[in-house]
Amino acid sequence: MTDADLGALTEETRRALAEDPRLGQLDVCITLRGRRALLTGHVVTRDRQELVAAVVAEHLPGYEIDNATTTLENLPEPPDAAEEDLGARR
């Protein structure tokens, strides 16, 4: 497969994630190396994380999917020390 073929395949898969009516997922990066597909980026829930892998697998048959996306399901509240003061004049 040429670099151009790989680029087209990656873009087709990325577009599928964006346009799949179950997902609308714009923020997953797909990297193809050999017969392995690395997925990175953020998704909101674990369900969507699994669906992302499933859609990618449909479009990349024969590729091993390495789903390294992270979920935002359990984001912590900011600690008090994280509050930023934007008022002080210098």
Add this chain to the structure above:
Amino acid sequence: MIHVAAAGDIHFAPDAAGTLRPHLEHLGERADLLLLAGDLTRLGTPEEAKALADELADIDVPMVAVLGNHDYHCDQAGEVTAILEGIGVHVLEGTSVVIPIRDMTVGVAGTKGFGGGFAGACGSEFGEPEMKAFMAHSRGLADRLESCLSALDTDMRIALLHYAPCPDTLMGERLEIFPFLGSHLLGEAVDRGGATLTLHGHAHRGTERGLTAGGRHVRNVAQPVIGHAYALYCLHPDADGADPECPTPATAMATRP
């Protein structure tokens, strides 16, 4: 001073039910105001908006939001807005709201905003009708934002956007997609309108802190960027948001090579 809680790019849907509410139930103990910077839903359906409304209902601080591009996807932005307004969220688009907090007033002017790019690499209203429409849409929203900000006679002015008003908070994103992530027109509107603080989302791989060309504070509060359920900021009524060491936009233009 007032304490502002802010988050963007929640991308809510029924599959996330129950994940947001626990963080917000006692928000009034930490913040005076909750600002939501667009992409509130996954695809912009009423069902998703209802799921989010269930999480936000009865939160004990005033809530103000703008919609993002995801919220427009199913062409039901009106229904999404109505559902959120039904539980008391002020949903802004080319509009503003004044919120009294103790003995102060905070004005929030909001728009989704749009793309087009930043100085030296931006589109213009030239060529095909589609290109002219793209840039005219961006300019129209920015002009309306400036009008709304300028009309606010409040102790503090906040600009609430989805798209970015400066490239600083996009750092981490691919340079090629900057024109799809924000517009310098929004930054100019913020500078001329005198916003103390500008909040936006949309750029998940971006950077939290930035400044407009005029030196006004900008924060990218997309949840993947802030790494928390929300970010907290403290604003003082005597701050105008401009960094005194930064030139005004006019000076910046004049000195740029």
